[in-house]
Amino acid sequence: MSIFGKLSFKDQAFKLRENAILDAATTVLGSKGYDLMTMDDVAGAVGISKPSLYKHFKSKEELVGETMIRLIDGAIDQLAQLGEIATARGKLEAMLEWALRVRLEGGLPFLPSTSTPVREMLMRNVKYVMRVLKLNGQLEKLVKEAQKAGDIDATLPSDVVLYSYYARTCDPAVDYLQKFSKMGNEDIVKYMLHVAFNGFTTSLPLH
Amino acid sequence: MSIFGKLSFKDQAFKLRENAILDAATTVLGSKGYDLMTMDDVAGAVGISKPSLYKHFKSKEELVGETMIRLIDGAIDQLAQLGEIATARGKLEAMLEWALRVRLEGGLPFLPSTSTPVREMLMRNVKYVMRVLKLNGQLEKLVKEAQKAGDIDATLPSDVVLYSYYARTCDPAVDYLQKFSKMGNEDIVKYMLHVAFNGFTTSLPLH
DNA sequence: GTCTATAAGGAGATAGAC
DNA sequence: GTCTATCTCCTTATAGAC
Numbered sequence: 001m002s003i004f005g006k007l008s009f010k011d012q013a014f015k016l017r018e019n020a021i022l023d024a025a026t027t028v029l030g031s032k033g034y035d036l037m038t039m040d041d042v043a044g045a046v047g048i049s050k051p052s053l054y055k056h057f058k059s060k061e062e063l064v065g066e067t068m069i070r071l072i073d074g075a076i077d078q079l080a081q082l083g084e085i086a087t088a089r090g091k092l093e094a095m096l097e098w099a100l101r102v103r104l105e106g107g108l109p110f111l112p113s114t115s116t117p118v119r120e121m122l123m124r125n126v127k128y129v130m131r132v133l134k135l136n137g138q139l140e141k142l143v144k145e146a147q148k149a150g151d152i153d154a155t156l157p158s159d160v161v162l163y164s165y166y167a168r169t170c171d172p173a174v175d176y177l178q179k180f181s182k183m184g185n186e187d188i189v190k191y192m193l194h195v196a197f198n199g200f201t202t203s204l205p206l207h
Numbered sequence: 208m209s210i211f212g213k214l215s216f217k218d219q220a221f222k223l224r225e226n227a228i229l230d231a232a233t234t235v236l237g238s239k240g241y242d243l244m245t246m247d248d249v250a251g252a253v254g255i256s257k258p259s260l261y262k263h264f265k266s267k268e269e270l271v272g273e274t275m276i277r278l279i280d281g282a283i284d285q286l287a288q289l290g291e292i293a294t295a296r297g298k299l300e301a302m303l304e305w306a307l308r309v310r311l312e313g314g315l316p317f318l319p320s321t322s323t324p325v326r327e328m329l330m331r332n333v334k335y336v337m338r339v340l341k342l343n344g345q346l347e348k349l350v351k352e353a354q355k356a357g358d359i360d361a362t363l364p365s366d367v368v369l370y371s372y373y374a375r376t377c378d379p380a381v382d383y384l385q386k387f388s389k390m391g392n393e394d395i396v397k398y399m400l401h402v403a404f405n406g407f408t409t410s411l412p413l414h
Numbered sequence: 415g416t417c418t419a420t421a422a423g424g425a426g427a428t429a430g431a432c
Numbered sequence: 433g434t435c436t437a438t439c440t441c442c443t444t445a446t447a448g449a450c
Contacts, residue, residue, distance in 0.1 A: 031323060032322070032323070032324060033242070033322035033323070033324070035240070035242030035243060035322075036242060036322070036324055038442085038443060038444085039443075039444065039445085040442095040443075040444095048416080048417095049416070049417055049418085050417095050444090050445085051415090051416075051417070051418090051445090051446075051447095052415070052416055052417075054444095054445065054446080055415065055416085058445095059444085059445080060443095060444070060445095115239070115240035115242075115243065116238060116239070116240070116382075117239060117240070117243055150409060151408070151409070152407050152408065152409065153405070153407060153408060153409045153410060154409065156398060156401070156402070156407070157388070157390075157398070159383075159384060159387070159388045159390075160380070160384065160388075160398045160399075160402060161402075161407050163379075163380035163383040163384055164378070164380045164399075164402050164407070165407070166379070166380070166383075167378050167379050167380040170379070171371070171374050172370075172373070172374050172377070173367070173370035173371045173373070173374040175323075176366075176370040176373075177366060177367065177370055180366070181364070181366045181367075183364075183366075191363060191364070191367045192367075192371075194363070195363070195367060195368075195371050195406065196406060196407065197406045197407050197408050198360070198405070198406040198408055199402065199403060199404045199405040199406035200359050200360060200363070200368055200371070200372070200403065200404050201358070201359065201360060201404050201405055201410075202357060202358070202359065202360045202361065203360060203408075245424085245425060245426085246425075246426065246427085247425075247426095255434080255435090256434065256435050256436080257426090257427085257428095257435095258427090258428075258429095258433090258434070258435065258436090259433070259434055259435075261426090261427070261428080262433060262434080265427095266426080266427080267425095267426070267427095
């Protein structure tokens with residue numbers, strides 16, 4: 001095996017470890033949130049020491065930033081794979097369904113909605129902001145398309161729809177249902193989707 | 208003035224200071240969240256020293272617990288004052304509207320939805336849990352009543368409606384609209400109510 | 415690149431004077 | 433009951449050996 005091959009292998013191992021770290025950060029972040037997540041937690045979960053962790057990510061902020069970036073990238077990928085779905089409304093439903101499933105399986109909600117300081121921290125991360133804007137642009141386009149098609153209420157400003165849409169991906173009702181109801185994940189997803197699109201009010205059959 | 212009178216007066220002053228502390232805690236909690244709120248922050252906002260603060264509340268957990276209890280009590284009071292509204296659905300709308308207004312004016316969202324550890328901390332607070340259960344019982348009754356009247360979708364489990372209803376009181380979309388849209392508070396409330404009850408989908412006029 | 419050990423600073427809580 | 437000064441622990445981050 002050549003030196004280059006070996007270097008490349010090392011790089012691969014490096015990437016793998018980095019991914020393991022991001023996985024651990026995702027888990028810890030999901031359960032404790034940013035403020036209570038410690039670098040010890042993450043290092044412990046991966047099975048490495050704290051200084052090693054700092055060799056990969058030079059600060060807690062950077063680690064969390066990269067974790068969120070990977071998450072957003074996952075969403076962008078997912079959106080790109082939705083080509084076969086015809087309508088904008090259908091795509092929006094599918095994306096929300098996907099986000100809810102990710103969360104129910106222990107993932108993170110899209111939004112660091114949790115607290116203003118965390119949000120501000122992320123907003124200082126240029127790379128993160130760029131990805132968010134990319135995803136945001138695509139979703140906004142879908143919202144406007146669906147409004148034009150009459151599948152989403154066109155009397156609502158698209159901001160309202162878009163922000164509320166994000167909010168549904170991190171709806172705390174999901175946690176409560178998972179914890180206090182006997183409902184399975186499938187039902188939770190089904191009901192959350194229904195409530196997001198139709199609200200609490202009795203929906204009339206469209207035809 | 209008798210000794211008893213003086214004591215009573217002192218008690219009154221004590222209560223007043225305690226309320227000032229709770230006000231400060233509410234403000235700080237609203238802006239920074241539980242984890243980042245320090246006892247120094249609260250003491251500084253009230254204009255007293257930290258040891259004095261600890262004379263009133265023996266720990267950070269207790270302080271936050273009492274703050275949340277006062278909040279829930281406010282909601283219960285508000286609900287009691289809704290006698291003149293006829294329908295259950297009308298009451299639910301009015302309560303959500305009230306909660307959103309409180310938040311927009313710098314108050315706290317009902318739910319410590321933010322993070323699991325905070326939620327668990329509060330759930331260990333017996334007094335808090337009792338108040339929450341009281342409010343919860345009243346709201347659940349309203350939901351079921353509205354479902355029976357056909358004003359809320361009766362095919363939804365009442366859990367789903369109730370948890371989602373709570374979630375709307377702390378919907379992060381409110382923050383985003385307040386920060387990034389040029390919308391006034393009135394419009395924000397209007398749209399959030401509409402989205403909560405009707406969802407994103409075009410709502411057909413009922414008659 | 416990985417570890418052990420530690421620096422530096424922050425935050426909850428308290429001792430003790432007034 | 434209020435304050436100044438302090439204790440103690442925890443967390444981010446790094447120095448330095450291997």
